[in-house]
Amino acid sequence: MSLPHAILGVLEARPMTGYELTRFFESTARWVWTAPQSQIYPLLRKLEDSGWVEGEHQLRGKHQRRTEYSITPTGLTELRRWLGEPHEEPSQRDGLLLKALFFDLSEPENAQAVLEEHITELQDRIEQWSAHRAMLLAQETPLLTERLKNRPAQDHRRISELKAHVFDYLIRQGKLRQQWCQETLELVHTN
């Protein structure tokens, strides 16, 4: 749905091969939009058909083919068009909330285990998000560095703050969820 535009947005920073995009969507980008390799390669060919990206065939060593994709002017126009399109919230599906709705049917100890494990997992993520946020603010992530090269220096701070702010949301939302789990723990135990 939004994957084509996610790819366009990444390629706006610098040209990449399918492999590099795959790695990127498995690492940093996965906090905002995940995509496995099997989605990326076919989509790149589709995007090329649409004229939004352009692949340059290269050689790595003597025999290994690689295709480096760049965003085209048409692609950038499309990205900008999509950015101005109203955001439609997708239909909601939250497995934890669904479970919580029925926790009165399970043993309190089981519910407790589920909630505590989730709190721990969130803690992990919060730390990763915070680390990445700090790197963005310091303009130290590899992709942001590339991206800023094509922008006037006076905009650098604003751009990095905007990207960091996205991770700020993830952090705050994670903390809210932890807090909520904590409260749920109390609710499943009181009789």
Added chain:
Amino acid sequence: MSLPHAILGVLEARPMTGYELTRFFESTARWVWTAPQSQIYPLLRKLEDSGWVEGEHQLRGKHQRRTEYSITPTGLTELRRWLGEPHEEPSQRDGLLLKALFFDLSEPENAQAVLEEHITELQDRIEQWSAHRAMLLAQETPLLTERLKNRPAQDHRRISELKAHVFDYLIRQGKLRQQWCQETLELVHTN
């Protein structure tokens, strides 16, 4: 993925036809888990094959067939098993965050429009969630009323508070998102 268990959880309150389940997943339930009619009917037959639900064939009027599904003891065991299973967070995909990440490429006015519309839409939802939360606390929703009939009176308050707490999360998360959009508005405008 979790739809089978969502259905089991609903049927635990009372038996329903596919039509009633469809309506329920289009109304209240959609805030936690959505499902269209075309998913529900085939799934009910699958759940019956698994022995988790049981369909009773009835007649409405003289000619119209209806099948009312109830949860079986096996189904209730399965629901309880699933409740104790650790919650796996699904891969993240947030179209608004994705857009925000690239807002530095669009005209500030376009980004502003997207953010303001989202704030308004969230306001709408927050009001709906709040209304439903109040009804749950007052034990006035039709399904909760049915559900409480099979529970000792001393548990009623705890159960309704647990369900209301789920909507509490939705409300708080919505407000956090509104707040974040507000901050993003400032970020896209400063130069």
Added chain:
DNA sequence: GATCGCATGTAAAGAGTTACATGATTTT
């Protein structure tokens, strides 16, 4: 020479969306 990273592809299955299709019963 073995291992790891780079690089690209497809196949099959599952989950979810949108649309089409039909007919009975109840309410206005």
Added chain:
DNA sequence: AAAATCATGTAACTCTTTACATGCGATC
């Protein structure tokens, strides 16, 4: 008589996941 609601079904499509499959190049 018309409109709304009750009731059930399928078809086609898109998106996503998991798995299988292959081979080159660089490094240890």
